[in-house]
Amino acid sequence: MNVLIAVALILIGTAGTLVVVIQDPLRQALTVSLFGILLGILFFAVQAPDVALSEIVVGAVALPLMILLALAKVRGGTR
Amino acid sequence: MTPRARRLLFFASAPVLGIVVAAGLFGLPRFGHSDAQYGQVLNAVSVPERHITDVVTAVNFDYRSVDTMGEEFIFFAAVAGVVLLLGAQADESPGHVEDAATGRWVPPTSDAVRVLGLALVGPTVLFALYVIAHGHLTPGGGFQGGVVLATAVLLVYLAGEHQHLHNLYPDRAIEGLEAGGAAGYVVLGVAGLALSGSFLANWAPLGQVGHLNSAGIVPLINVAVGAEVAAGFVLLLSAFLHQTLILRRRRPTPDEPVDPLERSA
Numbered sequence: 001m002n003v004l005i006a007v008a009l010i011l012i013g014t015a016g017t018l019v020v021v022i023q024d025p026l027r028q029a030l031t032v033s034l035f036g037i038l039l040g041i042l043f044f045a046v047q048a049p050d051v052a053l054s055e056i057v058v059g060a061v062a063l064p065l066m067i068l069l070a071l072a073k074v075r076g077g078t079r
Numbered sequence: 080m081t082p083r084a085r086r087l088l089f090f091a092s093a094p095v096l097g098i099v100v101a102a103g104l105f106g107l108p109r110f111g112h113s114d115a116q117y118g119q120v121l122n123a124v125s126v127p128e129r130h131i132t133d134v135v136t137a138v139n140f141d142y143r144s145v146d147t148m149g150e151e152f153i154f155f156a157a158v159a160g161v162v163l164l165l166g167a168q169a170d171e172s173p174g175h176v177e178d179a180a181t182g183r184w185v186p187p188t189s190d191a192v193r194v195l196g197l198a199l200v201g202p203t204v205l206f207a208l209y210v211i212a213h214g215h216l217t218p219g220g221g222f223q224g225g226v227v228l229a230t231a232v233l234l235v236y237l238a239g240e241h242q243h244l245h246n247l248y249p250d251r252a253i254e255g256l257e258a259g260g261a262a263g264y265v266v267l268g269v270a271g272l273a274l275s276g277s278f279l280a281n282w283a284p285l286g287q288v289g290h291l292n293s294a295g296i297v298p299l300i301n302v303a304v305g306a307e308v309a310a311g312f313v314l315l316l317s318a319f320l321h322q323t324l325i326l327r328r329r330r331p332t333p334d335e336p337v338d339p340l341e342r343s344a
Contacts, residue, residue, distance in 0.1 A: 066315070
């Protein structure tokens with residue numbers, strides 16, 4: 001279990017850095033979704049399945065979706 | 080504030096913040112250890128007292144259910160705000176939005192996406208209902224199940240056309256479901272006030288530990304929350320899609336000033 005936690009922490013650090021480093025909002029939306037799934041795995045590994053479930057549905061699905069929809073609107077309006 | 084003053088303020092306050100944060104970090108319990116006494120009390124009492132096997136749900140929907148009601152209404156207010164902002168404004172009218180970037184090739188929705196999307200709708204709805212109904216037994220509950228339920232609607236959108244969504248649900252019914260879910264929580268609470276003397280008291284029979292119809296009013300609250308969250312997310316999705324695909328800005332008449340953003344584009 002400790003190995004799983006360590007691997008999850010390293011992957012989260014990497015994914016979080018990627019979200020910040022990537023400049024294109026569209027790619028950021030997809031990376032932030034991956035970040036949400038990884039956070040969900042960490043929460044599951046530290047025995048918080050309730051929070052893991054919330055993190056996956058909000059961080060991996062709802063948040064990227066709202067970003068994508070907002071991007072679609074913003075780009076449609078200014079081009 | 081000039082950039083120089085701002086930098087001075089930063090260099091003066093950063094060490095202070097650093098020291099306080101470091102002191103706080105060193106005071107934390109070691110990773111994986113804690114002496115959370117409240118948690119241990121709850122672990123010990125939630126099954127015998129409330130017949131709830133998921134202690135997180137016992138905290139959220141029984142011992143601290145007033146807090147959850149507050150969160151419920153934060154969500155309600157947020158959805159209402161977005162729907163207000165994204166609704167049809169005075170200078171917008173419904174119509175098909177023209178593609179601004181003409182001449183590019185738009186790939187049609189692939190058969191694989193359509194088949195996978197449609198195949199997943201049924202299992203997603205079933206899983207969402209399972210998560211909502213078993214909130215007091217296993218991890219999950221109204222909030223998580225509600226969001227999963229809303230993703231079923233998203234799958235329909237991905238697998239089809241925006242028009243299909245409007246055949247799927249009438250907007251009025253979804254609005255009613257959202258308001259009904261939020262009101263249901265309060266009604267259950269007031270019923271506790273009437274029957275047991277305190278707001279949100281667990282007044283229903285507790286049933287047998289581990290059974291679906293146990294834990295008193297907790298499953299009922301979960302159903303109310305699930306309805307509200309699912310309907311809220313569908314409303315958000317619907318408002319965004321409507322704004323992106325249906326509403327277009329009214330063309331300015333010749334004597335009106337043109338929006339500078341549009342002219343430059």
